[in-house]
Amino acid sequence: MILYDYPKAPNPMRVNLFINEKKIKVERVHVDLSKHHNLKTKFLKLNPWGTVPFLRYKNQTICESIAICRLLDFKVPFPKLFGNNPMEVAKIEMYIRKIEFDGLQAVGEAFRNSVSAFKERVFAGPNKISAIPELVNRGKKRSILFFNFLEKTLKNQKYVAGNKFSIADIDAYTVLTFANWIKINGRENKKNITAWAEKLEKRKSFKDYFNLIS
Numbered sequence: 001m002i003l004y005d006y007p008k009a010p011n012p013m014r015v016n017l018f019i020n021e022k023k024i025k026v027e028r029v030h031v032d033l034s035k036h037h038n039l040k041t042k043f044l045k046l047n048p049w050g051t052v053p054f055l056r057y058k059n060q061t062i063c064e065s066i067a068i069c070r071l072l073d074f075k076v077p078f079p080k081l082f083g084n085n086p087m088e089v090a091k092i093e094m095y096i097r098k099i100e101f102d103g104l105q106a107v108g109e110a111f112r113n114s115v116s117a118f119k120e121r122v123f124a125g126p127n128k129i130s131a132i133p134e135l136v137n138r139g140k141k142r143s144i145l146f147f148n149f150l151e152k153t154l155k156n157q158k159y160v161a162g163n164k165f166s167i168a169d170i171d172a173y174t175v176l177t178f179a180n181w182i183k184i185n186g187r188e189n190k191k192n193i194t195a196w197a198e199k200l201e202k203r204k205s206f207k208d209y210f211n212l213i214s
């Protein structure tokens, strides 16, 4: 099992946090996104989508962070990060979709449309699509709305999807970190987000991740 990885980037970050929570040992290949190595022929041959993370397992490629986590979840079922009963599973799925669409994509919209390196390739992968600078502010507004939503959610529950730590916390924390790239501090004036983030940062899985990228 080989993880093609660039741990500083948001999608690899969430898979790395998941792997750490599960204490899974994987072999890693570093794909340097800062040098666009994801578009090198040798990587495109393995993953034509041109994104990381992706996992090579049994001569097959699995890309998409949540799909990778799902596969790993079958291999190492505990701790349960996708829920333990139908209601937990549904709630976690509900939150991870909301976080991906309204959080990760919002920050991504502001980031990708603002960076000169992605001017002609605004979406991850090999396709050439031009950036639209007007979307930077829209992405920032959407990101702020997302953090307002997260603050409200964390007022009533200890973790994002309820009273247990789950993949939803990993995803939401990843958005919080990614937002620094567009100079939005999701903790500012948000006591529930701040307390929750500080709690997560005490977990061994998070400390191990920070060590990996330092």
Ligand SMILES: N[C@@H](CCC(=O)N[C@@H](CS)C(=O)NCC(=O)O)C(=O)O
Residues within 6 Å of the ligand: 009, 010, 011, 012, 033, 038, 050, 051, 052, 053, 063, 064, 065, 066, 123, 124, 125, 126
């Ligand atoms: N939906 C995919 C997104 C993967 C993705 O966008 N990865 C980024 C890094 S966070 C990437 O590979 N970027 C390469 C590029 O910009 O071409 C997932 O969940 O894994």
